[in-house]
Amino acid sequence: MLDIKTLENWLWEAACKIRGEIDAPKYKDYILPLIFLKRLSDVFDDEIGKLAEEYGSKEIAIELIEQDHSLVWFYLPENARWSNIMKQSTGLGEYLTKAVRDIARENPKLQGVINMVDFNATTAGQRIISDDKLRALIDTLNKHRLGLNDVDPDILGRAYEYLLRKFAEGSGQSAGEFYTPGEVATLIAKIVDPSEGEEIYDPCLGSGGLLIKSYLHFKEKYKDNLNKINPLKFYGQEILHGTYAMAKMNAVIHNMEETNIALGDTMINPAFKNADGSLKKFDIVVANPMWNQKFEQKVYENDPYNRFVFGYPPSSSADWGWIQHMYASLKDNGRMAVVLDTGAVSRGSGNQGSNRERDIRKQFVENDLIETVILLPENLFYNTSAPGIIIVINKNKKEKEKILLINASKMYEKGRPKNYIPEDAISEIAEIYKEFKEVEGISKVITKDEAVRNDYNLSPSRYVIQNGEDNTLPLEEAIVLLQEAEEERQNADEKLNVILKQMGLM
Numbered sequence: 223m224l225d226i227k228t229l230e231n232w233l234w235e236a237a238c239k240i241r242g243e244i245d246a247p248k249y250k251d252y253i254l255p256l257i258f259l260k261r262l263s264d265v266f267d268d269e270i271g272k273l274a275e276e277y278g279s280k281e282i283a284i285e286l287i288e289q290d291h292s293l294v295w296f297y298l299p300e301n302a303r304w305s306n307i308m309k310q311s312t313g314l315g316e317y318l319t320k321a322v323r324d325i326a327r328e329n330p331k332l333q334g335v336i337n338m339v340d341f342n343a344t345t346a347g348q349r350i351i352s353d354d355k356l357r358a359l360i361d362t363l364n365k366h367r368l369g370l371n372d373v374d375p376d377i378l379g380r381a382y383e384y385l386l387r388k389f390a391e392g393s394g395q396s397a398g399e400f401y402t403p404g405e406v407a408t409l410i411a412k413i414v415d416p417s418e419g420e421e422i423y424d425p426c427l428g429s430g431g432l433l434i435k436s437y438l439h440f441k442e443k444y445k446d447n448l449n450k451i452n453p454l455k456f457y458g459q460e461i462l463h464g465t466y467a468m469a470k471m472n473a474v475i476h477n478m479e480e481t482n483i484a485l486g487d488t489m490i491n492p493a494f495k496n497a498d499g500s501l502k503k504f505d506i507v508v509a510n511p512m513w514n515q516k517f518e519q520k521v522y523e524n525d526p527y528n529r530f531v532f533g534y535p536p537s538s539s540a541d542w543g544w545i546q547h548m549y550a551s552l553k554d555n556g557r558m559a560v561v562l563d564t565g566a567v568s569r570g571s572g573n574q575g576s577n578r579e580r581d582i583r584k585q586f587v588e589n590d591l592i593e594t595v596i597l598l599p600e601n602l603f604y605n606t607s608a609p610g611i612i613i614v615i616n617k618n619k620k621e622k623e624k625i626l627l628i629n630a631s632k633m634y635e636k637g638r639p640k641n642y643i644p645e646d647a648i649s650e651i652a653e654i655y656k657e658f659k660e661v662e663g664i665s666k667v668i669t670k671d672e673a674v675r676n677d678y679n680l681s682p683s684r685y686v687i688q689n690g691e692d693n694t695l696p697l698e699e700a701i702v703l704l705q706e707a708e709e710e711r712q713n714a715d716e717k718l719n720v721i722l723k724q725m726g727l728m
Contacts, residue, residue, distance in 0.1 A: 224366060224373045229381040233257060234388060236362040240355045250389040251339050251464055252351055255322060256363060257385075258336060258471045261378065262296050262325070263304035264369035269294045296332065299324045308364060314353040315342035334485070335470040338463065376441075379434065379476040386429050386468070390604040391639055398605030400429045400465045402510040402561065405643040406602060406610075407431045410508055410559045411439035412652035413594075413614060418444065419452030420505035423551060425488040425544070427458035430469035432508040437478055456481040457504065459488045489521060489540070489547065501527050503556065507548040510561040513606075515540040532585035535578055541566040542582040545613065549591070555618040557593075564611050564681065567595055571679035584678045587625075587670060591615050594626040594655055597682040599634035601641045611682075614655070621658050623670040628654055629686035630664070663688055 224232075237253045244252070273283035273293065291297035300306060302321035310317045318341040326337035343350050368378060383404060390397035416422055416436050424432050433456045440454050456478060460466040466485045473481040484493030494502040522534040522543060529550040535543040541562050548558045570577025586592050594614040601607045609631060633647040643651075654665050666685045673680060 223371070224377065226377050226380055229366075229373060229377060230384045232362075232366055233381055233385055236359055237385065237388070239358040239362055240351055244350055248350075250385070250393075250468075252341065253359065254382075254385070254468060254471060255336050255339055256318075256359065257368075257382070258475065259302070259307075259322065259325070260304060260363050261368040261475065262336075263298055263302070263307075264367045264372065265295055266298045266303065267305075268369040268371065291328070296325070296329045299328055304364075307360060312353070314356045314360075315340075315349065315351070318342075318356065332470075334463070335467045338467045375475070375477040376438070379438075379472070382472060382475050383431070383434070386431070386472075393604065396605070398512065398603060399462060400468060401604060402428060402431045403602050403604075403640070403642065404431065404435070405645075405648055406510070406561060406598065406612075407435035408439070409596075409643065409648050409651060410561070410612065411435040412648065413559050413612070413655055414506045414508060414557055415443075415656075416440045416454050416506055418454075421455045421457065422506040422508065423457040423494070423504040424508050425459055425492070425547060425551065426509050426511040427460040427469050427483065428465055428510065430458060430472045430483075432510065433458055433481075434472060434476055434478070436506070436508065437476065453480050457483075457494055457502075459484045459486060459493045461485075461487045489517060489543065492527065492547070492551075494551075499526075501529070501551055503553045504551055505553055505556050507551050507556065507558040508560070509544065509548060509558075511540070511544040513541065513563040513610075514538065514565075515544075517543060533578060533582040535582065539563075539566075539569075539579065542579050545586075545615070546582070549586075549615060552615075552617055557614070557616045557618070559612055559614050561598075561610050561612055564597065564609055567611055567613065567680040568684070571677040580678055583680070586615065587673050587678050587680075590619060590623055590670060591617065592625055592680065593619050593621075594628065595680045595682055596628040596651065596655070597631050599631050599641055599643065602634070602643070604640065621667070624658075625668050625670070625673060625680065626655065626658050626665060627668060627680065627682040627685050628665045629682040629688060631683065632688055633664075 236257070237249065240249050240252055270280060270283045270287065273286060274280040277283055277286065287293050287297065302325045307318065307321065322337045322339070326333045326335070341351065341356060366372065386401055387404060390401040410432055414422070414436065416439065422433060422436055427433070437454060437456065441448060444451055456473070458469060460469055460483065463485060466483065470483050473483065486493055492501060496502055516537055517540050519534060519537055522530045527550065529547050530543065532546055535541065545560060548560060552558055566579070567583065570580030573580070592613065593616040596612040596614075598610045598612065600609040603610060628651060630643070630647070630651050633643060633651065634641045635644050654661055658667065659665065660667055664686065668685060676684065
């Protein structure tokens with residue numbers, strides 16, 4: 223079987239065959255479906271081989287499969303099988319496009335997934351990726367098989383995740399649309415710690431990393447009894463079609479059978495609902511939504527799902543809108559972990575008068591829902607150098623009226639191009655969380671009353687000071703605060719104008 227290093231090097235070599243020809247954020251759209259196609263085709267050939275052994279000949283095996291497509295994982299029409307793709311010497315882009323569309327037509331589960339890319343597409347009269355580059359890519363992918371006996375699904379999945387990380391490194395701001403750093407996703411998986419039979423949901427899925435790391439953690443946790451227990455069920459929704467396709471491919475590559483992924487805007491139209499139209503509820507919710515996303519107030523004011531019961535977020539940042547959507551999607555004993563901008567736990571605290579984010583945060587504290595806040599190191603995420611935070615909300619807190627604050631801002635190693643949290647640090651943070659313990663210079667347990675005295679500021683760096691800590695306001699947070707102030711000023715002006723009109727002064 224192929225080992226992980228060989229697999230990663232080989233797939234990256236393949237990706238590099240087309241890297242220079244198209245923009246970095248785009249070339250993943252071509253290489254990922256072809257790796258996926260190679261896996262489908264090699265597994266299909268292996269399944270034919272198994273049936274041939276059982277029934278005496280390859281011809282009989284193929285005839286049986288043609289009659290009953292359910293005998294195989296995914297049915298591949300003849301033109302889409304790798305051996306026939308390798309034979310093509312001309313018109314390769316057109317041939318590949320037809321092949322993936324034929325696969326999607328034969329396999330409804332892959333509709334809008336494998337057939338997203340037109341390998342023959344042009345811009346300004348020029349092919350985006352030439353047949354010569356496609357030939358070089360296919361020849362490189364042909365060096366190894368990806369069949370049942372060639373590569374373990376977990377190893378292939380890890381290689382796929384490796385490619386997503388490599389693509390994120392070259393994608394700049396767009397990386398945040400599809401990729402959460404692997405170590406952050408692993409930490410969240412350890413925190414939510416899924417148990418057998420639970421349902422786990424990500425409302426802004428990206429390429430599926432948070433669900434996949436939860437699945438891998440679950441597999442490791444129950445490795446000796448996987449066939450005897452109820453599996454996890456996974457649900458996710460993603461707004462971007464290309465990213466949705468990546469998530470679907472990622473789930474199939476990892477052999478995640480109990481997965482339901484929907485396309486669409488979760489905030490406007492959540493996909494998972496009960497028969498009566500109410501939101502479906504889950505045991506676990508995880509997410510890394512776009513930080514400080516902007517939605518019009520009418521999204522909150524006209525919400526038909528009763529999600530924003532703790533208050534309407536400002537138009538400048540939907541952070542507490544996402545938190546409320548996730549909270550509304552939790553079962554009575556559910557738990558959730560969300561990655562957000564650091565300002566989500568501090569903005570508005572200490573200010574005179576009302577502040578929407580602080581007021582919503584107050585409701586979560588007063589209702590004893592926030593279990594833990596973890597401050598992450600800086601320069602982990604591919605679309606910003608700012609540190610993030612993980613907010614853990616638990617409807618079934620064991621430590622009532624207490625909040626654990628973990629300052630993990632120094633628990634990283636320098637990397638290129640990004641920092642990373644090493645495995646031992648991930649384990650240490652997870653252990654501190656599970657034991658709900660104070661560690662000098664890293665974590666502190668505060669009471670609800672302490673949070674109230676600090677005007678609901680839950681920033682770990684306020685309570686756990688570390689040497690050399692920089693208290694400079696991050697640029698992203700300063701911009702949001704400025705936008706909030708401008709929004710409050712506009713609201714005040716509107717109210718004043720109404721009063722002046724009533725007094726006849728306007």
